Amino acid sequence: MLNETHNPSLQSWVPSANLPDADFPLQNLPFAVFRRAGSAEAWRIGIAIGDQVLDLTHALCVDGLPGIKDPALLDACRQNALDDLMALGSAATSALRLALSRALRQGSAAQAVLADTLIAQGAVEYALPARIGDYTDFYTSIHHATHVGALFRPDNPLLPNYKWLPIGYHGRASSIGVSGQRFARPCGQTLPPGATQPVFGPARRMDYELELGILIGAGNTAGERIALDAADQHVFGLCLLNDWSARDLQAWEYQPLGPFLAKNFATTISPWVVTLEALAPFRQPWTRPAGDPQPLAYLDTPAHRQSGALDIELEVAIRTAAMHEAGLPPQRLGQSSFAQAYWSMAQMVAHHTVNGCNLQPGDLLGSGTQSGALAHEAGSLLELTHGGKQPVTLANGEQRTFLEDGDEVILRGRCHAPGAVSIGFGACCGTVLPALG
Amino acid sequence: MLNETHNPSLQSWVPSANLPDADFPLQNLPFAVFRRAGSAEAWRIGIAIGDQVLDLTHALCVDGLPGIKDPALLDACRQNALDDLMALGSAATSALRLALSRALRQGSAAQAVLADTLIAQGAVEYALPARIGDYTDFYTSIHHATHVGALFRPDNPLLPNYKWLPIGYHGRASSIGVSGQRFARPCGQTLPPGATQPVFGPARRMDYELELGILIGAGNTAGERIALDAADQHVFGLCLLNDWSARDLQAWEYQPLGPFLAKNFATTISPWVVTLEALAPFRQPWTRPAGDPQPLAYLDTPAHRQSGALDIELEVAIRTAAMHEAGLPPQRLGQSSFAQAYWSMAQMVAHHTVNGCNLQPGDLLGSGTQSGALAHEAGSLLELTHGGKQPVTLANGEQRTFLEDGDEVILRGRCHAPGAVSIGFGACCGTVLPALG
Structure with a gap:
């Protein structure tokens, strides 16, 4: 097209x-x-x-x-x-x-x-580019789901539903901010290792999540589905999205109804929305790994198999307070591509509406953390540091397991394809400030 | 007051x-x-x-x-x-x-x-009484959590975090409707008993949930908490809320990130918002059952213990298509009281904001299904029919395990206290229509 x-x-x-x-x-x-x-x-x-x-x-x-x-x-x-x-x-x-x-x-x-x-x-x-009525976060990277699942549920990392439906959950719209957002480290309940009673205090396992955001264009009426092959007509464009996460709050609170205070204190998106039309040269065939089940009919069409994936290269970098002071540039921590997502943008839209749920203009869908299979493709510190067990050493000698106060996180995205002019998303930046007393 | x-x-x-x-x-x-x-x-x-x-x-x-x-x-x-x-x-x-x-x-x-x-x-x-920016649903009835937990996780009904924090998750704002809402039975993926692959079709285990809605008045700035004893100043009033649920969709999709398509197709609230001031005569002491842990400090104050509970009697009734045709009135299926909730309204507000999450005017908090310990106090069909195993026989001879097309569900709420004039919430009605092809 x-x-x-x-x-x-x-x-x-x-x-x-x-x-x-x-x-x-x-x-x-x-x-x-x-x-x-x-x-x-x-x-x-x-x-x-x-x-x-x-x-x-x-x-x-x-x-x-x-x-x-x-x-x-x-x-x-x-x-x-x-x-x-x-x-x-x-x-x-x-x-x-x-x-x-x-x-x-x-x-x-x-x-x-x-x-x-x-x-x-x-x-x-x-x-913010739009008044975001509802924000839904998906979980489309099977590498991220497997890595994180192994940390939260060592005996059961990837649940049986994962390969059948794009797992998603509703997030908080009120705390979404635009690049440059600065927010206090959240406080909350955590369960210390070996303890039987929780304690209250600032989160210690603050993390980023490298995601894409999908901004809805024309919506659908409640009760009407958006078919897989019509999804493109309902997407305005894409941006970068950092789904900040407090892993210690999350581990204690997330069962049985999902993440809540671990995520809803802040979400940062990039200011520039790249239209779906601008991304057309970077479409790729959508495929399943050999041996994996093909999706049910409403998530699988010939047109989608032909060009359902979008090859958007993503990267996440950190700039600590010390790096800022020393005038050092951000240091890259991970890179991945949305082309590796197990579920596509169109599949998210079609699945979200298959029960008649109405999407509205400006609604935001997060892709979920985009990680690859390899160590340097981690889209979160949780993965990069193996749950905080293996610190990362930065070029200036600082170490990180999770984010410290004053750390700025910078997301970038870029698309390349033979015969096309490369395009980018600009930057999505956010900074963790000290917890409030 | x-x-x-x-x-x-x-x-x-x-x-x-x-x-x-x-x-x-x-x-x-x-x-x-x-x-x-x-x-x-x-x-x-x-x-x-x-x-x-x-x-x-x-x-x-x-x-x-x-x-x-x-x-x-x-x-x-x-x-x-x-x-x-x-x-x-x-x-x-x-x-x-x-x-x-x-x-x-x-x-x-x-x-x-x-x-x-x-x-x-x-x-x-x-x-709708307000432009609802964000909708959060809680899970404050320990009876409901125990009954439902026993069906979804027989070996592990009540999770260890339940008695320490008010479990909540974000819901969908776009599909909230006012009393009189009529919606098509949702379609989606379900895993038939004994199967290893899901099938697609209309939900068969459609349920209601008897809840209260809390509408936020003055909001809080991102990063600022609302203290437990200040929560009342941030609540405008309460309404009735029916959190329609497709149990078969829910069972297949809800792990690990919580309910999604099982809930987000429709939520119905009553038109009349009863102000918190009008509810003042119906306050009661907030207590914990003997032997249960007292909450952490941010969820426990002397003033809250003295009057943190609200005694609101709730009931849910059904009027099937056949009852409509025969001119029969609705038949009550369950009744309970918000005074039995394990977590109070103020605790929901304080917990929601303890990490700095900002609430905005018109935001809606659901109380979660309000059930009592006894069989006739069930706030959902899932509980009333023991997961669909024990049908309910209505006065006209019809039976129900879950809702059928044409069924209307009516919620009501009323408050009584010695020396006070009784007040009510009016009705919250909604009807399940046949699934769309």
């Missing part, structure tokens, strides 16, 4: 968009909600191009996107969040992307009026 | 409010969002008095509540949902209740102008 916007020969009149390692070339055009940093300006929709933000409201005001005529789309573009644009569905997003691609490419007649609407990304701050 | 509004000798100039079995006497004054049934009128806030609804916007328009002067409160009263009123906190609600009590009592000078603003409850329809 490639179109004019994916043409790899197109270059932008914004020079930084044409650099080979740019996250935001002309072929990406992700959306965010922004304003000038430290200002009291109204939040508005922006599009990333190179190291700049195109102010969509301003661009329409100066007639810089003449291809956009639909009043509903024009109105959605002028809102202070992406919800209305998401609700219009994938055809509207595609039309907007085409107009943006034409306006921002070299030789565009709109360059003269649009150049003035650009603001450097370094000079802006971001809000 | 009784005040003038609780005075049992007060009577209303609305005659139906003074009947001894009225759910909505002058001492109750619950809030809802309503409009004339079948109309395209704007939704607005109403107060129940006897069998009538006082239209709050209209009442302010005709100067029927002269005691209300605060501009923020006046503005909140004129909205199309209760969120803004909730956000103003318990002092604002209390001031409004006092003005309403004075205006609606016998001898009020406002009777002449207010009489015109009343609409019969039989002539209105309701919307």
Whole structure:
């Protein structure tokens, strides 16, 4: 489903968009909600191009996107969040992307009026891209599920349902923040080793989780399913997601109804939402390992087998307080790819709605921690340090089993494919602060 | 904390409010969002008095509540949902209740102008009382937890954490509906007895859950806790809640991350929200059974021990399609009391926020199924029929193990205490429709 916007020969009149390692070339055009940093300006929709933000409201005001005529789309573009644009569905997003691609490419007649609407990304701050009504977190990496299962249930790591349905659970929407989120280490109950009574205090096993977020576009009516092959029409785009987790709280509280206080104090997502259309060149066949069962019919179609997977390379890095002070860059702790997920984005959407549950524009689905089979592919410290038993030594000599106060965690994502211009997700950063007294 | 509004000798100039079995006497004054049934009128806030609804916007328009002067409160009263009123906190609600009590009592000078603003409850329809941002369901009945645990985990019914923390998990906000909700029986995966592979189809073990809902008033900032003794200031009021559950979907999917599609297709709440102030006469000491551990300090204070429990009698009834056709009334299946809950409302609020998780106005907490120790106190069919093994025979000869298509389930709640006027919650009704093809 490639179109004019994916043409790899197109270059932008914004020079930084044409650099080979740019996250935001002309072929990406992700959306965010922004304003000038430290200002009291109204939040508005922006599009990333190179190291700049195109102010969509301003661009329409100066007639810089003449291809956009639909009043509903024009109105959605002028809102202070992406919800209305998401609700219009994938055809509207595609039309907007085409107009943006034409306006921002070299030789565009709109360059003269649009150049003035650009603001450097370094000079802006971001809000959440949408009013997230519901947040669901999945568990789609079989490597993560096996590694973590072995720590929580050594005799029974991967439960019998795992290979049959995309395990998911509902998370907390109120505590989702945008990149830059800083939050106090949570307090709660934990059961010390060998004890029979819990104690109260700050969590000691603070962890990150390297995930993708899926933002829903057009929703479905309660009682109506979204079929597997229709799922793409209901996804607006993807972002990075850090599902912060307090492992010691989690171990004590999670049975029988799942994680609660171990997760709901904070979740951080990246500001830039990469549209599903921009990800089209990075689709791959969806397959099952030999010997594993094929999914039930509602989770398995020929079209999905052909292109159900998305090859998005992910990485997680740490920057401790000491590294900050010494001016050291973040150090990578793990890398993996969403192409390895056992369950795909479309399978999450189809499964979520197969019982008639309604998804709404702006709803967020987390992919679950994306880990690979190998040690350096761990998407959490729990896996990387084998449950805290094998500390990681950083380049500056510091050691970590779990996160310490002042640690910043940075997620990144990038897509490469033969014959396509590589695109990226920007960064998703968050920092653990000391627990409150 | 009784005040003038609780005075049992007060009577209303609305005659139906003074009947001894009225759910909505002058001492109750619950809030809802309503409009004339079948109309395209704007939704607005109403107060129940006897069998009538006082239209709050209209009442302010005709100067029927002269005691209300605060501009923020006046503005909140004129909205199309209760969120803004909730956000103003318990002092604002209390001031409004006092003005309403004075205006609606016998001898009020406002009777002449207010009489015109009343609409019969039989002539209105309701919307959800607030925009529910997040919905959390707890599991506070130890009888329910033990009964259900014995069915899902015969060797291990009550897990070691149960007596130490109020178990809770996040639910789905998008599918919450108001009384009268009708929804299709959900489809999904189930594992037939003895099978090793799941099958897909309509759920066969459809159940209700008899719960209370707690609607949050003033929220807390992320990172700040709500102390146990401050919890009351953050609760707007209570309603009835039916947490519909597909037990066969639940049994297959719930490990390790909790219930998901088994619950998120529909949740029904009653339209009338009974304020926490109206419930003050029905407070009771909060105690632990002899030999059970006392909670950790953040869940245990002298004030909470003195009056932490709320004595709310609950009941659940069924009206099958055949009963409807024959004109038969609903038949009661179970009754219990929230006073028996192992964890109180304040403990749910304090625990939910002890890690810094932020609650927002309009957020909903479910109490979990309220069951007693005895057979007739079951709050779910799962318990009443011993996992579907012992059918219930209804008065018309029909039998039920789980719900059948066309079954309507009706929840009711009522409070009695010596020296207080009894109050009620109205009804919370919902109907299971056939599964969609």
